[in-house]
Amino acid sequence: MKKLVLTLLVLAMAAPLSAQRINLDFPGLSEKASEVVDVTLDGALLKLASKFLSNGDPEERAARDIVQKLEGIYVRSYSFDKEGEYDRAIVDRLRGQLGTSWKKIVNVRSRHRENSEIYIDTRGDQATGMLIISAEPRELTIVNIVGPIDVEKLSALEGNFGVPYVSKDKNHD
């Protein structure tokens, strides 16, 4: 009995430290889409892949810095031929999965362009997860990053991976 209590106590203490993976299964959506990008990389695969990133390539070096502590990256991106081919309730279902530790840090609503929402899962001072929802009339993209996120390193995406600089202090744009 003592062992059971101890185990439960350890699990209860450990649970808040583990990042939350969002359920990104949307039955039937792939069939409607004209193009689908589905990336599912758990921690083991990320570690394996990052070992084969080149030190000489700045983009791959930046990638290694970003993913080295992550537990998973999950991306679903659906492109559609016509507007309104996906159910906007999907976005509500995604939001519904977020616990109280998730904080919305960006919310952009546009009538003609995409609606962007960015959420961060914070445990203490540490960001342990991220969810990006980008809903356009003909495209829906969801990115779920699981694990401790170094925001400084994430900003290294700017200028890499085909992402242009947008910061005012950098004149690369």
Added chain:
Amino acid sequence: MNLDHELKEALWRKEPPAGFTERVLAAIDRDGVAVRPPRRGWRAAAAAALLFAIAGGGTAVRVIHAKQQMLAALHITGAKLHDARNQVHEISTR
């Protein structure tokens, strides 16, 4: 002797001496050379090499695929973060 003649001599089909075939067949029957199975060690080594090649190849393909997926995921993440930041930037500078 010229080269043509030397080649003709060397490549000329010669008949074997009388009783050559019988002697070879008798030797095979006696020593069992032709019917001796390959050594087990060689078989095991060949099988291991084949398995290693298949497994190694599979891992390499898996790693390359994972790396491509990871870079693609970061491309998409970066692009979406950029778009959101760009929109916020546009709104704030209006």
